Amino acid sequence: MINSVITGSGHYLPNKIVTNEHFINHEFFDDNGNRLEKTGEEIIQKFEEITEIRERRYVEDDLLNSDIATEAAKIAIEKAGINPEELDYIISAHNFGDIDPVGRQVDIMPSISAKIKHNLGINNLKCKPYDMTFGCPGWIESLILAHQFIQSKIAKKILVVGSDTLSRAVDPHDRSAMIFADGAGAVVLEAKEDDVQYGIxxxxxxxxxxxxxxxxxxxxxxxxxxxxxxxxxxxxxxxxxxxxxxxxxxxxxxxxxxxxxxxxxxxxxxxxxxxxxxxxxxxxxxxxxxxxxxxxxxxxxxxxxxxxxxxxxxxxxxxxxxxxxxxxxxxxxxxxxxxxxxxxxxxxxxxxxxxxxx
Missing domain, CATH: 3.40.47.10 (Thiolase/Chalcone synthase)
Structure with missing residues (x-):
């Protein structure tokens, strides 16, 4: 039987650590457009009690989503011990593509998966870039799609990446802004023939x-x-x-x-x-x-x-x-x-x- 197996994984976390204290002087509003009268300290304390979030990572202004996706991909490919030219697909899960840090304009053309392929220097014309926009479940859905490609025998090696720079997509006046963060993770999923079932x-x-x-x-x-x-x-x-x-x-x-x-x-x-x-x-x-x-x-x-x-x-x-x-x-x-x-x-x-x- 053909098994769909993760042979390498990697991740990238931005260097910029943003603690809850960063939001103390933010002006937060309720859903009716009214400014919250509570102090920043009170809002943060309540937020942390509910979410347990103390800090998060934000990308620096000189990085885009496709950049951090590429870094995670490089590590996964290295851990898998494969030549990136062997990849049949690059499936990239994201929600906002590349977001300009100043104008906050969303850019999904070229696609993030195509940019990852370009950044990795892959020349294989048969390596197909594929973007997945599926909300937060996008990476798992990408993994499922990669598994289906492998089980259908149309692919043997697939790079599956999940990345977002949500710090550039939040409403700075909404308390939910404190939830979202930036990062990238990736795996290589490969076809492995065996008499025993494992993998997905x-x-x-x-x-x-x-x-x-x-x-x-x-x-x-x-x-x-x-x-x-x-x-x-x-x-x-x-x-x-x-x-x-x-x-x-x-x-x-x-x-x-x-x-x-x-x-x-x-x-x-x-x-x-x-x-x-x-x-x-x-x-x-x-x-x-x-x-x-x-x-x-x-x-x-x-x-x-x-x-x-x-x-x-x-x-x-x-x-x-x-x-x-x-x-x-x-x-x-x-x-x-x-x-x-x-x-x-x-x-x-x-x-x-x-x-x-x-």
């Missing part, structure tokens, strides 16, 4: 496009006098929270059942992270569906020091664990992990991945 075992995707379509959109600033970008991230936090807790745990359970697996077969759950309180509740609800409680250290967390890096969250976390840089978390031979995400549209997806016995 199963996957599932659900797309909600009813009222959920308005839960996370781009719109004008909630500050009526803001003269910056006319397109900023606008999130209905309560709606998203309720949607996630209602829909993600049963979706993961259904995937496990479809795979003839139990929650006790899973060694790690790598969740996309935007809000620690929400992630903790998600895990608790998942295990409650099985009439049990979550074991300690089942769900690695990075949101406290990296914030929400959107499509970069899961591949970055994967790479940090592979590098033994997210103690006490480790991957072992034969481990089965779940990688799951939820985000704009709203989309929900998950992958079950098993490490080989070698």
């Amino acid at each position: 075992i199963n996957h599932a995707t659900l797309s909600y496009t009813g009222d959920e379509l308005a839960y996370l959109v781009n719109g004008r600033s909630i500050n009526p006098d803001y003269v910056g970008s006319v397109k900023n991230i606008n999130m209905k936090g309560r709606k998203v929270y309720e949607f996630v807790l209602k829909n993600v745990p049963p979706a993961i359970k259904e995937l496990l059942e479809d795979s003839s697996l139990d929650i006790t077969d899973i060694n790690k759950i790598l969740l996309h992270q935007a809000n620690a309180k929400m992630d903790h509740a998600m895990i608790q609800r998942l295990y409650k569906l099985y009439g049990t409680t979550a074991p300690e250290n089942i769900d690695p967390m990075t949101v406290q020091f990296l914030g929400n890096t959107s499509v970069a969250t899961v591949p970055t976390m994967f790479n940090l664990i592979q590098e033994n840089s997210l103690a006490p978390h480790q991957f072992h031979q034969n481990d089965k992990i779940i990688m799951a995400s939820v985000g704009a549209t709203m989309n929900v997806n998950a992958v079950i991945y098993q490490f080989p016995n070698q």
Whole structure:
């Protein structure tokens, strides 16, 4: 059988660390366009209590999304030990392309995947660049697409990158601006023939496009006098929270059942992270569906020091664990992990991945 296996991973984190104190003097508004009367200290304290986010990374002005995506890609390719000319596809997950740091103009032509191919110096005309815009679940959906290409025997080696510079897409007057951050993660997915199944075992995707379509959109600033970008991230936090807790745990359970697996077969759950309180509740609800409680250290967390890096969250976390840089978390031979995400549209997806016995 043909297995779809991650043979190399990498990530890039900007050097600029932005702590919560950075926002103390920001003017924040409510959804009705009224300035919040609370002090910056009070707003930050409440924010940290809910999200657990203490700091995040922002790119410097001389870097674009495609630049940091390329850096993560280089590491993944090196770890995989392949020649980049051997790649059949480069799939790039992102939400805003390259964003100019001054005018905040979104640029997706050429595509981010094409820019990555160019930056890597790949001359292979049969290496196809493919962009994925799927909200925060975009990287996992890209991994699923890469798996389907491999299973269909139209590709053997695929670079899957997730990257965003969300610091340039936020509304500076919306408290949700403190959630978002910048970063990039990448893996190389390869076809490996074996009599034993490992790699991507199963996957599932659900797309909600009813009222959920308005839960996370781009719109004008909630500050009526803001003269910056006319397109900023606008999130209905309560709606998203309720949607996630209602829909993600049963979706993961259904995937496990479809795979003839139990929650006790899973060694790690790598969740996309935007809000620690929400992630903790998600895990608790998942295990409650099985009439049990979550074991300690089942769900690695990075949101406290990296914030929400959107499509970069899961591949970055994967790479940090592979590098033994997210103690006490480790991957072992034969481990089965779940990688799951939820985000704009709203989309929900998950992958079950098993490490080989070698």
